[in-house]
Amino acid sequence: MPDPRPEVLDFLLTRRSRPAKTLAAPAPAREDLIPLLTAAARSPDHGKLEPWRFVVLERLALDRLAGLVRARGAALGEAEETIAKAAAAYADSPLAVAVIASPKPSEKIPESEQLLSAGAVCLALLNAALAAGWGANWLTGWPVYDRGFLEDGLELAPHEQVAGVIHIGTETVTPPDRPRPDVDAITTWVRA
Known part of the structure; x- marks a missing residue:
C-alpha cells in the first residue's frame, strides 16, 4: 500500500525555477548548503559509481569566472552580446554549484547512464x-x-564535463508560471 506524501507531490507539481538574474544575496552559507548537496547526492546512481561531483562557486570564484568568460569569449570570437550575457550569469550570481559529470570506467554501466545520473543530481x-x-x-x-x-576555470579533467550550473540565492521576484507540457500529448500508454 502506498504511503502518500501529498506535500511533496504538491511541491513537485507547483515548483518553478527562479531566473538566475533575479537571484541576490544572501546565498546559503556552507552549513545551509551541505544538506542540499546531501539531498542531491541521493540521486539514482546505477552501480553506485558516483559519476559526478560538486564544485561550489563562491563570490570571488564567480568574479574570476566572469573574467575568464570574457577572455575566452574574445579568444573564441564570440559576439560581445553573447559574452556579456554569459559573463553576467557568473558576475551577478550570489552562489553557484557546478555539477561535474565525471564518468567512471565500468563494464556494466554505460557512460550515457552515468551522464543521466549527473543530470538527475542537477534536478x-x-x-x-x-x-x-x-x-x-x-x-x-x-x-x-x-x-x-x-x-582553466574549473580545473576539470579531460574526461569530465559540466552537467549544469545551479545558481542559488535569495529570490527577489516571483516569476509568473509558464505554459507547461500537455501530458496527454506526450504520453503513450502501452497496454499489451
Whole structure:
C-alpha cells in the first residue's frame, strides 16, 4: 500500500525555477548548503559509481569566472552580446554549484547512464534548494562547452564535463508560471 506524501507531490507539481538574474544575496552559507548537496547526492546512481561531483562557486570564484568568460569569449570570437550575457550569469550570481559529470570506467554501466545520473543530481539540487526556500536556477551556456574554460576555470579533467550550473540565492521576484507540457500529448500508454 502506498504511503502518500501529498506535500511533496504538491511541491513537485507547483515548483518553478527562479531566473538566475533575479537571484541576490544572501546565498546559503556552507552549513545551509551541505544538506542540499546531501539531498542531491541521493540521486539514482546505477552501480553506485558516483559519476559526478560538486564544485561550489563562491563570490570571488564567480568574479574570476566572469573574467575568464570574457577572455575566452574574445579568444573564441564570440559576439560581445553573447559574452556579456554569459559573463553576467557568473558576475551577478550570489552562489553557484557546478555539477561535474565525471564518468567512471565500468563494464556494466554505460557512460550515457552515468551522464543521466549527473543530470538527475542537477534536478535534485535545484529542487532541494527550492524546497529549502531559496531561489534557484539550472543553467549551462557556451562557456561550459569550452575546454579552455573548463580546464582553466574549473580545473576539470579531460574526461569530465559540466552537467549544469545551479545558481542559488535569495529570490527577489516571483516569476509568473509558464505554459507547461500537455501530458496527454506526450504520453503513450502501452497496454499489451
